[in-house]
Amino acid sequence: MRAQKVGRAGTPIGRRTLLAGAAGSAAALASGALRAVIRTEGVRAAPSTTLQFWYTRYAVPLLNDTLDGFGKAFEQSHPGVKVQVQAFPYGEYFQKINTAYAGNQTPDVFFVDFPLIANYVYRKMIVALDPLVAKTDLDDYYPAPRGDMTYQDKIWALPLHQSGEELLYNVDALDEAKIRPPHSLDQQWTREQFLDVAEKVVRRAAGRVTRWAYATTYYPPGLYVIQPWLAMSGGEILSPDGTRATGYLNSPATVQAFTFWGDLYTKRQLAPIQPTPDTFGTGQAVFTQGNPFVLRDIVQRFHNLRVGVTYLPRDRRCATNMGAYHIGISAQTKQRDLAWEFVSSVTGREAHVQWVKTTGYLPARKSTYAELPYLKQYPWSVFWDGLARCGVPRPRTPAFDFVDDAVTDASKDIQLGHPAKPALDEAAGKIDQEIARYK
Amino acid sequence: MRWSLRPETAGYLFVLPAVLGLLAFGIIPLIYAFVVSLHNYDLVNPRAPYVGLANYTALATDRVFWTALRNTSAYALMLVPLQTAVGLSLALMVQPSTRWIALLRASYFMPVVVSYVVAAGLWEILFAAPNGPMNSLLALAHVPPQLFFQDRHQALPLIALMSSWKWSGITMLIYLSGLHEIPAELYEAAGVDGAGGLRQFGNITWPLLHRITLFVLVVNTIEAFKIFTPVYVITRGGPLNATMVLVFHLFREGFRYVHLGDASALSFVLLVVILTLATLQFRVLRGESQG
Numbered sequence: 047m048r049a050q051k052v053g054r055a056g057t058p059i060g061r062r063t064l065l066a067g068a069a070g071s072a073a074a075l076a077s078g079a080l081r082a083v084i085r086t087e088g089v090r091a092a093p094s095t096t097l098q099f100w101y102t103r104y105a106v107p108l109l110n111d112t113l114d115g116f117g118k119a120f121e122q123s124h125p126g127v128k129v130q131v132q133a134f135p136y137g138e139y140f141q142k143i144n145t146a147y148a149g150n151q152t153p154d155v156f157f158v159d160f161p162l163i164a165n166y167v168y169r170k171m172i173v174a175l176d177p178l179v180a181k182t183d184l185d186d187y188y189p190a191p192r193g194d195m196t197y198q199d200k201i202w203a204l205p206l207h208q209s210g211e212e213l214l215y216n217v218d219a220l221d222e223a224k225i226r227p228p229h230s231l232d233q234q235w236t237r238e239q240f241l242d243v244a245e246k247v248v249r250r251a252a253g254r255v256t257r258w259a260y261a262t263t264y265y266p267p268g269l270y271v272i273q274p275w276l277a278m279s280g281g282e283i284l285s286p287d288g289t290r291a292t293g294y295l296n297s298p299a300t301v302q303a304f305t306f307w308g309d310l311y312t313k314r315q316l317a318p319i320q321p322t323p324d325t326f327g328t329g330q331a332v333f334t335q336g337n338p339f340v341l342r343d344i345v346q347r348f349h350n351l352r353v354g355v356t357y358l359p360r361d362r363r364c365a366t367n368m369g370a371y372h373i374g375i376s377a378q379t380k381q382r383d384l385a386w387e388f389v390s391s392v393t394g395r396e397a398h399v400q401w402v403k404t405t406g407y408l409p410a411r412k413s414t415y416a417e418l419p420y421l422k423q424y425p426w427s428v429f430w431d432g433l434a435r436c437g438v439p440r441p442r443t444p445a446f447d448f449v450d451d452a453v454t455d456a457s458k459d460i461q462l463g464h465p466a467k468p469a470l471d472e473a474a475g476k477i478d479q480e481i482a483r484y485k
Numbered sequence: 486m487r488w489s490l491r492p493e494t495a496g497y498l499f500v501l502p503a504v505l506g507l508l509a510f511g512i513i514p515l516i517y518a519f520v521v522s523l524h525n526y527d528l529v530n531p532r533a534p535y536v537g538l539a540n541y542t543a544l545a546t547d548r549v550f551w552t553a554l555r556n557t558s559a560y561a562l563m564l565v566p567l568q569t570a571v572g573l574s575l576a577l578m579v580q581p582s583t584r585w586i587a588l589l590r591a592s593y594f595m596p597v598v599v600s601y602v603v604a605a606g607l608w609e610i611l612f613a614a615p616n617g618p619m620n621s622l623l624a625l626a627h628v629p630p631q632l633f634f635q636d637r638h639q640a641l642p643l644i645a646l647m648s649s650w651k652w653s654g655i656t657m658l659i660y661l662s663g664l665h666e667i668p669a670e671l672y673e674a675a676g677v678d679g680a681g682g683l684r685q686f687g688n689i690t691w692p693l694l695h696r697i698t699l700f701v702l703v704v705n706t707i708e709a710f711k712i713f714t715p716v717y718v719i720t721r722g723g724p725l726n727a728t729m730v731l732v733f734h735l736f737r738e739g740f741r742y743v744h745l746g747d748a749s750a751l752s753f754v755l756l757v758v759i760l761t762l763a764t765l766q767f768r769v770l771r772g773e774s775q776g
Contacts, residue, residue, distance in 0.1 A: 141740045148528040169529045169743075254615070254630060266721075319635050320614045330616075448742050458723045462635060480742070 096128045097384055098153035100143070102371070103133035106343060112404050116392045123391075127384065140447075147171055147378065154379040155388050158203040158372045160194045161440045161450070164288075167197055168444035168484060172374040174200040178386045186395065190437050191410035195372060197442060203372035204393040207407035209337045210366040210433040211263075211271070213359075214344065217352035219257075219332040223247050227356035229424055231364065231431045237278070237306065240359040244316045247332040259316040261331035263340050266461075268454040269440060270367050271335060272307060274358050277365035277438040279303035283453060284477075288443040289485075291477035295453070296470040303361075304470060308460035319461050327351060338429050342406035355425035357432055364436035370410065408433060448480040522749035533746065540750035550751065552726045553734040554758070556641060560730060561709035563645035568705050569698070571649055572656020577686075579657070580664050590661075594654035601651065605718035608647045609634065634719050637727035644715050644728060652708070656701055663697035664690070699770045703763050710759050731755050 099117055104110050110133055117129035132153070134142050140162070146152045147169075158166060166172045179201060184192065191205045215227055223246045228234055235243070244259035262271050273283065281300035284291055294300065310317045318325065326334035327348040335358070336344070345353055358366060373393055375385045391397060395413050402409045402418065408429055409415050421430060441449055456473040460466050490498070522540055526533035544550045579590045596604060612619050615630035623631065634640050667690065675685050713732040716722060722729035722737075731751065739748030 144528055144740065144743055169527065171529065252624075254624065266723075318615065319632070320617075322613060322616060445742075451737070451741065455721075455723060455726075459725050462632070462637075462724050464725060483744075 094128065095126060095381065095384065096130055097155065097381065097388055098130045098132070099388065100132050100134065100139070100153040100156040102136045102139040102157055106339075109405055112401065116397065120388055120391055124384075124387070129388070143171075147376075150378055152376040152378045154381060154385040155373060155375055158374040160203070160205070160369050160372050161442070161446045163195075163197050163202050163372070163374075164442050165444045165446055166374070167200075167202060170377055172202050173377050173379075173382065174202060175204065175375070175386070175389075176201050179204070179390070183390075186411045186413050188410060188412060188434075190368060190433070190439070191370070193439065194369065203374035204389060205370045205372045205410040206393065206398075206401055207370050207405065208368065208410045208433060209339065209370050209407050210368045210429060210437060211274070211335045211337050211340075211358070212366065212428055212432050213356050214326065214334050214336045214341055215354045215356060216326070216329065216332045217354045219247055219329075220354070227354060229356065229428060231357060231435060234357040234364060235359045237359045237361045241314070241316075244310075244333070245314075248316055250315075255315055255318070257329070258318050258325065258331040260310060260333040260335075261317055261325040263326070263334055263336045265320065266454060266458050268457075269450045270369065272304075272453065272457050273438055273440060274365035274367045274436075275307050276300055276303045278359065278363055279306070279361040280363070283449065284441040284443060288441055289481055291449070291452075291474040291481070293474075295474040295477065296467065301466045301470055304457070304460050304466040307457070308463070308466060311461040312463040324348075338406040338408060338426060341425065355428045357428060357436075360436075364432070365438050366432035366436040368433055368437040368439055370407070443481060444484040445477070445480045449477050452477050452480075518749045518752060521745055522753055524746050526745040526749075528743045528745050536746065540746045541754070543747065544750060544754060549726065549729060549734055550731075553729045553731045556726075556728060557710055557712065557730045557732075560641055560645055560712055561706055563642055564648050564709045564712075565702060565705045567645065567649045568653050568656055569701055571653040572701065573660050573694075573698075575653060575657040576660035576664055577690075580661065590657075593657055596651045597654040599651070601714040602718055604651055605647070605715040608643075608715070609719045612643065635724055637725045640720055640724060640728045644712070644719070647715055648709075648712065652705075656705065659701055660694065660697060663694045667693050695770070699767065702770070703766050706762055706766065707759050710755065710762070731758075 097120075099113075101113055113133070114131050117131040120129050121127055130153075139157070140159075143152065143156060152171070158172065163172070184201070187195070187205070188208070191208055195201050195203055195205060213227075220227060220243075223243075225243055225246065227243075247257070248255060248259040249257035264271055269283065275281075276283070279299055279302060281303040282294040282297065283300075285294055311319050318331075322328075322330060324347075325331045326336075327344050329351065334340075341353065341355065344351065357364065373389050375382060375389060379385050395411060398409060398411050398414050399417055401407070402414055408421065408426065409418070415421055420426060440446070443449060452473040456466075456469040459469045521533075523535060523537060524533040525536050525540075575593050579586050579593065611617060612633035614620065614632045614635050617633075619633065620630045623629075632639065633643055671689050671693075672685055675689060680688065711732055712730050713736065716728050716730055716733045717736070720728040722733050732755070735748050735751045735755070738744045738751060
């Protein structure tokens with residue numbers, strides 16, 4: 047069983063280990079176990095009531111099936127209720143929500159990406175959940191998810207999970223280079239150590255790179271991917287109150303961090319500015335940045351690849367990006383109680399366990415962490431430590447989409463060799479203008 | 486008792502459905518868009534504050550807008566002559582009606598029926614930097630890897646080239662219809678007088694295709710100014726705003742940042758630009774043909 051061998055570079059993730067959760071979940075789905083995890087008590091719905099639920103479609107069908115299954119289970123526990131579940135591609139979803147809201151057609155319940163909570167609150171698109179959610183239930187959430195779900199001292203949406211990215215690596219490639227990546231946070235590589243390793247594993251021939259050291263999972267790498275690289279060097283995107291980018295996004299620390307990031311692509315030629323599909327999975331890159339769900343997906347799809355996980359490097363501090371999909375209730379719904387019933391079912395303790403096991407994501411609830419012992423073991427322990435001790439939330443501002451685009455555009459330019467300072471000065475100026483619109 | 490309609494009333498009734506359609510899906514949305522352009526409308530708040538012409542004046546200081554206008558104009562300048570020349574050349578090549586020529590016509594027209602998104606995705610893969618198929622071909626010729634869509638000097642011309650490949654089939658069809666309208670006797674007479682192919686083209690084909698060319702130029706210019714899909718799929722306006730075009734800027738403002746007022750103002754500016762260009766083209770080319 048190649049996937050279960052322990053290499054010198056560290057412990058590769060056994061396919062069996064990772065698949066076990068997914069297989070178990072699939073079996074659970076098939077046997078209708080989900081029906082049991084959706085609470086049966088609830089508000090009594092009028093006959094033929096329809097509840098609409100929208101989410102962003104996952105590339106892995108099992109996750110979509112799970113979400114669809116939540117809808118079916120809710121129907122069975124709530125006779126007379128029809129849950130109309132609709133999934134949209136990520137690229138269309140948020141625009142769809144906006145236009146649906148303009149047409150007074152939003153679904154009762156929908157996925158909310160947590161950085162957008164501020165915008166939805168500003169535009170009065172979602173309702174506060176404070177009157178609905180029980181304090182005892184809130185206490186079950188870890189502080190970081192509690193922070194994510196809260197804006198202006200109110201709770202607006204409940205998380206499906208927690209997630210953060212670390213470095214996934216090709217075990218064989220590091221074995222070959224006799225490199226052993228750290229699996230505990232106190233031995234985490236510094237940026238310079240990571241550079242040394244990257245220089246050792248990159249392969250060049252006839253002036254061309256034939257194997258990259260590092261490639262991000264998402265292209266172009268946006269704010270979510272870059273933020274830990276900024277934060278580890280003391281860089282910031284916005285002021286703590288989320289009202290200014292000038293002085294933060296173009297501060298010396300952020301410029302220095304962005305320059306380091308850009309050099310990986312241009313000066314050092316360690317990362318591709320435009321990857322071919324599955325750069326890491328097909329062995330064209332030795333490291334990639336991914337969350338537990340990405341890890342599970344790669345292990346499932348590339349059977350001959352031995353994958354390990356180590357922490358993102360540190361500089362002045364350690365840093366891990368964080369965030370998760372939440373579920374919120376539309377301000378336009380005419381059946382708020384039923385919508386809440388659905389939200390509390392899908393994010394409830396039992397469903398949370400089911401979702402975490404199915405996806406490979408990390409739990410937002412303490413009870414789930416206690417119930418799933420595998421989370422304390424490698425590789426989940428790496429993700430868990432990184433998230434708990436180094437997590438950096440994305441900026442909270444109603445102008446988040448604009449901030450995200452401006453930072454992503456600047457990062458693309460810097461990746462192509464444009465000097466960081468003018469690119470960030472321009473981005474910071476644009477962001478300040480945009481944020482001023484929301485005052 | 487028989488009743489009858491006056492002929493003009495019957496005429497009005499016949500055009501009524503078309504007029505209603507035009508009103509519902511053309512005129513009224515246009516008026517509504519203009520009203521929106523005078524407000525700070527965010528798609529959600531129905532009581533958007535009236536801001537007068539502020540959304541229009543803001544464009545004057547919007548650097549991205551000026552970049553987008555410059556890029557869109559440059560793109561049109563590259564695409565329109567290229568697409569017109571390629572379309573005309575293809576039409577001349579496939580003018581004779583034989584079985585093999587029909588096959589050629591179909592293959593030249595094929596890119597037109599391919600989804601624009603799919604075509605853009607294919608081109609992105611072909612020209613992926615630095616290890617994509619095109620760079621691998623260049624490597625065989627010892628040419629260093631190119632950045633293509635990631636290069637600020639190459640990206641926009643490459644998009645123009647791709648659009649030309651995608652849409653020249655339509656131009657070819659339009660020219661083919663024009664070529665079939667030219668009486669064969671003219672060529673026969675010119676042949677008898679000793680005129681060669683080039684001379685026949687210069688003295689018969691080109692002048693008689695003048696109205697078709699005018700149509701092609703106007704339509705291609707309008708389409709060029711509406712360029713969006715490949716920018717959305719491949720470059721998202723980058724690198725360094727090198728492919729930021731008007732409609733992509735409008736899309737981002739309107740549907741990503743939900744600045745519907747600014748986006749509507751931008752759309753009216755685009756409308757004025759296109760109308761001005763189309764009018765100029767009509768005037769200049771019509772003047773040429775009448776002169």
